[in-house]
Amino acid sequence: MPAETATTSHYRLEHAANALRVRVRGHWSLEQGVPSSEELVRALESLAPEARVVFEDDGIEGWDTSLVTFVHQVAGFAAGRGLATDASSLPEGVRRLVDLARAVPRAKSDRPAADDALLARVGGVALHGWGTLGDAVSFLGEVVVAFGPLLRARARFRRVDLLQALEATGVGALGIVALINFLIGAVLAFVGAVQLGQFGATIYVADLVAIGIARELGALMTGIVMCGRTGAAFAATLGTMTVNEEVDALQTMGLRPVEFLVLPRVLATSLMLPALVAYADVLGILGGMFVGVALLDVGVREYLVHTQSALALRHVIIGLVKAVAFGVVVSLSGCYYGIRSGRSAAAVGAAATKAVVVGIVLVVVVDAIFTVALHLLHL
Amino acid sequence: MEPAQIEVRDLTMAYAAHVVQRDIGFTVGRGEIFVIMGDSGCGKSTLMRHMIGLNRPKAGSVFYGGEDFWAADEERREQLQHRFGVLYQYAALFTSMTLEENVALPLTESGIGAREAAQIARLKLALVGLAGFEEHYPAEISGGMKKRGGLARAMALDPEILYFDEPSAGLDPLSSRRLDDLILELRESLGTTIVLVTHELPSIFELGDKAVFLDAEKKTMTAQGKPSELRDDSDPKVRAFLSRGRL
Numbered sequence: 001m002p003a004e005t006a007t008t009s010h011y012r013l014e015h016a017a018n019a020l021r022v023r024v025r026g027h028w029s030l031e032q033g034v035p036s037s038e039e040l041v042r043a044l045e046s047l048a049p050e051a052r053v054v055f056e057d058d059g060i061e062g063w064d065t066s067l068v069t070f071v072h073q074v075a076g077f078a079a080g081r082g083l084a085t086d087a088s089s090l091p092e093g094v095r096r097l098v099d100l101a102r103a104v105p106r107a108k109s110d111r112p113a114a115d116d117a118l119l120a121r122v123g124g125v126a127l128h129g130w131g132t133l134g135d136a137v138s139f140l141g142e143v144v145v146a147f148g149p150l151l152r153a154r155a156r157f158r159r160v161d162l163l164q165a166l167e168a169t170g171v172g173a174l175g176i177v178a179l180i181n182f183l184i185g186a187v188l189a190f191v192g193a194v195q196l197g198q199f200g201a202t203i204y205v206a207d208l209v210a211i212g213i214a215r216e217l218g219a220l221m222t223g224i225v226m227c228g229r230t231g232a233a234f235a236a237t238l239g240t241m242t243v244n245e246e247v248d249a250l251q252t253m254g255l256r257p258v259e260f261l262v263l264p265r266v267l268a269t270s271l272m273l274p275a276l277v278a279y280a281d282v283l284g285i286l287g288g289m290f291v292g293v294a295l296l297d298v299g300v301r302e303y304l305v306h307t308q309s310a311l312a313l314r315h316v317i318i319g320l321v322k323a324v325a326f327g328v329v330v331s332l333s334g335c336y337y338g339i340r341s342g343r344s345a346a347a348v349g350a351a352a353t354k355a356v357v358v359g360i361v362l363v364v365v366v367d368a369i370f371t372v373a374l375h376l377l378h379l
Numbered sequence: 380m381e382p383a384q385i386e387v388r389d390l391t392m393a394y395a396a397h398v399v400q401r402d403i404g405f406t407v408g409r410g411e412i413f414v415i416m417g418d419s420g421c422g423k424s425t426l427m428r429h430m431i432g433l434n435r436p437k438a439g440s441v442f443y444g445g446e447d448f449w450a451a452d453e454e455r456r457e458q459l460q461h462r463f464g465v466l467y468q469y470a471a472l473f474t475s476m477t478l479e480e481n482v483a484l485p486l487t488e489s490g491i492g493a494r495e496a497a498q499i500a501r502l503k504l505a506l507v508g509l510a511g512f513e514e515h516y517p518a519e520i521s522g523g524m525k526k527r528g529g530l531a532r533a534m535a536l537d538p539e540i541l542y543f544d545e546p547s548a549g550l551d552p553l554s555s556r557r558l559d560d561l562i563l564e565l566r567e568s569l570g571t572t573i574v575l576v577t578h579e580l581p582s583i584f585e586l587g588d589k590a591v592f593l594d595a596e597k598k599t600m601t602a603q604g605k606p607s608e609l610r611d612d613s614d615p616k617v618r619a620f621l622s623r624g625r626l
Binding site for chain 2: 030031033034064065066068069072073092093094096097100101102103104105106107108342343344345346347
């Protein structure tokens, strides 16, 4: 008489001589879930090495993947302990699927095990950072080299790509650049008026806005807007081209991706950003004038005269020179992360995010370098 | 008489004013392997998209067990869609998820607990020969393995019907053969009805119980029947297609 060790609504366990009988019954469906095999696993652990696990049909009313999952799990555990399994009395479909699932041996992972120790993680981050830095410098070198053929008018890229990039980075950005800079000019005037008003010097708001926008904020805000707009677009476009093997195709055609794809974009952004900044300067000053005239009772003529007297040409030129540098930084960041993107949708998203974040950081860093350098030069 | 598991009735497919195919009609019985074939650009995949609810027909409809799919409201259509799984041409695995997460997604979304969903996902991956690759991301495996991963996800919920869009495209002969064997095994073990969109002749003859041929020029189906019998069809284009141009 076999000893019954456990009973569930789906199966019953019986210990027999050198065998554990798993008497399967009832209706098995995914909606009811897969029964826990813990009881069964405990029973298997107590079996002698020469014992067998025998599945028996004890009135199976219906089955689906839940039964196959259960039998596959138990058979896998039994195999791990060197125990034989006999499922010959189960429905043919179940047997065939379990056999199919066990037909291909489990692949051994060839991945190195992740080392979670703090030191290992710090080392990993440092090595990755060093590798990225080296790669970025190498990319920068490729771009500089690509400018050689451009200067000799022998650069290999489609002129229409350059025109499209000029249109996308220039005309396409007029709306957002106008809105942001008009508002920045207005905010600057408003904040300045509160402070200067305490000294009865409200009229100097015009000077503050003119110098602040032309020398600093016009270029900085436009650079940041272009990071989010153009840098992300470059990264997404080139990343998708990488996924679609279009970048590989260029290489096998003997065309350098940096020359064909990156050069027109860097050129277009560097040319259009100064134009956008000149436009941003006008809009920023108009924003300041709007606040001055509407809220601070300054006359239009008076405001413009103060703006003209405060705005030396060097302030405008400094803003425009910065704009060229920001254009280079924004486009390089977008193109670098796009060209180096992984080959998946998630990787393209990550490339666009990195392009924007790194681009903004670089714009601010470059701006800080300009500020220090101009201070040292007494400009 | 029990209605056919799938019936396509007087179906016309169009993108805006451009008609792709018109007056398509056929039935697929339970447990059958049905092949949609035709030359490139004839609208095979478009027909599948109309059958699985991705494109609304210009005219006609698709019936599941006698129920008009396109006359049903959105909620009912979603319920009907749970009856079938789809293997897309490029597998369409979610690249931000591991293989196990990909297969477990439809299970957890249908209310199955995370632990059980993971067990079932591992079984499904083992069924397609991907045991040991549960933690791999789609970008880390080959094209054939992606296809098999996509199949594991398509059959996660034990669908009554499995749709395959060009299952052999991009696969080497051995991988293609293994996938064909798997399709047959699924039909034999689970009684799954299978609809294949393909122009791979070995698969058509080995797997197909019935087939329909879509003609790109005439913009309608020009033949249907057993693939072996269609080799002698009265339409020379069908004969040429099934004999690789050797008439």
